[in-house]
Amino acid sequence: MGAVADNKALTMPDHIAIIMDGNGRWAKRRNESRHKGHRQGVKTVKNIVKACIKNNVRYLTLFAFSSENWKRPRTEVGLLMDLFIAALGSEVKELDENGVQLRFIGDRNHIPADVQRAMEDAETRTAANDTLVLIIAVSYGGRWDIMQAAQRLAEQVRAKEINVEDITEESLSENISTVNIPAPDLFIRTGGEHRISNFLLWQLAYTELYFTDTLWPDFNEMAFGRALKDYAKRQRRYGMTSEQVTSSKVTHA
Ligand code: IPE
Ligand code: IPE
Numbered sequence: 001m002g003a004v005a006d007n008k009a010l011t012m013p014d015h016i017a018i019i020m021d022g023n024g025r026w027a028k029r030r031n032e033s034r035h036k037g038h039r040q041g042v043k044t045v046k047n048i049v050k051a052c053i054k055n056n057v058r059y060l061t062l063f064a065f066s067s068e069n070w071k072r073p074r075t076e077v078g079l080l081m082d083l084f085i086a087a088l089g090s091e092v093k094e095l096d097e098n099g100v101q102l103r104f105i106g107d108r109n110h111i112p113a114d115v116q117r118a119m120e121d122a123e124t125r126t127a128a129n130d131t132l133v134l135i136i137a138v139s140y141g142g143r144w145d146i147m148q149a150a151q152r153l154a155e156q157v158r159a160k161e162i163n164v165e166d167i168t169e170e171s172l173s174e175n176i177s178t179v180n181i182p183a184p185d186l187f188i189r190t191g192g193e194h195r196i197s198n199f200l201l202w203q204l205a206y207t208e209l210y211f212t213d214t215l216w217p218d219f220n221e222m223a224f225g226r227a228l229k230d231y232a233k234r235q236r237r238y239g240m241t242s243e244q245v246t247s248s249k250v251t252h253a
């Protein structure tokens with residue numbers, strides 16, 4: 001009954017996962033370079049992190065760069081990597097002071113060494129914080145995540161540490177990149193597209209989905225508040241009937 005016993009999650013999400021989309025279009029509308037849009041997007045990240053802290057959200061996962069984004073023009077990829085380093089350089093101190101723990105998920109092999117170093121430094125520096133866990137998905141793909149979990153389990157079978165029967169939903173979850181982080185309660189995608197774009201495929205199985213046309217650089221605290229309000233109205237049934245959920249709510253209240 002664990003899933004519905006957590007009544008708190010029925011009103012405020014514990015974990016929010018966001019596809020921050022629309023930076024390029026935001027810039028294009030202003031006749032600016034795409035890079036200007038990405039820089040403006042970093043400002044939105046700062047505001048939404050603050051809003052999460054204010055609302056007692058415990059986990060925030062942001063999709064910053066997908067496995068597929070490597071296919072973008074080299075100059076844009078390079079500028080984005082530079083922007084990660086610059087943003088980490090200027091923001092980690094304040095994030096740390098605000099009790100934010102930074103974590104990165106994704107295939108680090110492809111990430112330039114200087115960016116990897118900046119990521120590791122930020123993780124080490126903020127490891128003891130627990131006000132908000134900010135998970136940034138860089139070079140991340142949901143299929144990659146499931147594949148790497150499968151590979152790790154296969155290795156454990158080969159080393160005779162586990163049997164094939166020990167591969168369960170639980171053991172797979174323990175090998176997925178968001179290990180020890182509860183599944184997202186609320187997923188938000190800005191920028192008007194209605195797709196997952198290879199984000200957290202395993203973890204989103206029972207997440208509430210929210211889509212908005214607002215472009216990421218325009219996504220402010222008010223727009224975020226609208227998403228929270230929409231989430232609070234929903235009934236999460238996890239396959240059960242509405243009556244079962246309501247009665248379990250009464251029992252556990
Ligand atoms: C999202 O904005 C940021 C990244 C994918 C890095 P986009 O760059 O995809 O913006 P649009 O979709 O072109 O407007
Ligand atoms: C998804 O946005 C990835 C990130 C926001 C990092 P995209 O702009 O890459 O998604 P598609 O290609 O339109 O699906």
Ligand code: MG
Binds near residue numbers: 191
């Ligand atoms: Mg896009």
